[in-house]
Amino acid sequence: MRFVFLICVVLVAFASNSILNRMAVGGGEIDAIVFALVRAFAGAVTLAVLVLIQRRGLPVLAPARIVGAGSLTVYLIGFSISYIQMDAGLGALILFGGVQVTMFAGALIGGERPPARRWIGAALALAGLAWLSWPSGAAALPAVAVIAMLAAAVGWGIYSLAGRRATYPMAETGANFIWSVPPLLLLTLLRPVQIDGVATTVTGIVLAVVAGGLTSGLGYALWYDVLPKLRGSTSALLQLTVPVIAMAAGVALLGEVITWRMVGAGAVTLGGIAYGLGLFQRRTGSSTS
Known part of the structure; x- marks a missing residue:
């Protein structure tokens, strides 16, 4: 039961990142790249302090940081840029659909062979997300935002696959955040100055700090903690609940209107996940697959 609770906390943290971003x-409270920089810096400081309090070291020079910090940085940049133009629901579809493909591919390359019900469940969940998030009008999708979110999806998928080998989640996550700060700072300094650039407000800084220190820093450390106990395909499937959670949070916190399409699509998505995880079958033994 504790393990299930931890997974639920992680998924809520992921959805909160979408809402905060x-x-x-x-x-219009803060520039996208500045938001990513503050988010990374807040996550690095929070986790570094907690690790030092525990009298542990930060593995900043470990070879695993190349993949961990690199994929995290790609995710942070793409995620922030995409939300300049993209609707949150459509962004969630592209992000977690891309994560699903990336992690399933990584699991297959790693030798995992997901059962047929997991493939069927994933297809149902993706269909539900498509129904939930696809725009009702004929407006063209913003190309830059779509490319940025796809890059974020690949980055997050690789980051999650790498996290399955974590031995000290909090310290390794903190080291990843530390290494993500320099490239984000460099990108902030080198990015073109826009004539009508977005001014950084106190509200924007506070939201970035909360996203970095709480829902990202601690949330990702907890994710690294539960990942070794999950198969790659299972962790990919679980993350498809995030867009549904984010949509519900948008209704509760941002005053968005709930529709029958949201209710129906959410039911299809969650039903697909439940089927893919075998929750509709009688279990003869326990498993963390």
């Missing part, structure tokens, strides 16, 4: 960047 949307409020800050989409609301």
Whole structure:
């Protein structure tokens, strides 16, 4: 039961990141790259302090940081940029659909062979997300935002696959955040100055700090803690609940209107996940697959 609770906390943290990013960047409170930089810096400071309090070291020079920090940085940049133009629901579809493909591919390369029900469940969940998030009008999708979110999806998928080998989640996550700060700082300094650039507000900074220190820093450390106990395909499937959670949070916190399409699509998505995880079958033994 504790393990299930931890997974639920992680998924809520992931959904909160979408809401916070949307409020800050989409609301014009802060520049997208500055948001990513503050988010990374807050996560690095928070986790570094907690690790030092525990009298442990930060593995900043470990070879695994190349993949961990590199994929995290790609995710942070793409995620922030995409929400300048993209609707949160459509962004969630592209992000976690891309994560699903990336992690399934990684699992297959690693020798995992997901059962047929997991493939069927994933297809149902993706269909539900498509129904939930696809725009009702004929407006063209913003190409830059789509490319940025796809890059974020690949980055997060690789980051999650790498996390399955973590031995000290908090310290390794903290080291990843530390290494993500320099490239984000460099990108902030080198990015073109826009004539009508977004001014950084106190609200934007606060939202970025919360996203970095709480829902990202501690949330990702907890994710690295549960990942070794999950198969790659299972962890990919679980993350498809995040867009549904984010949509519900948008209704509760941002005053968005709930529709029958949201209810129906959410039911299809969650039903697909439940089927893929074997929750509709009688279990003869326990497993963390």
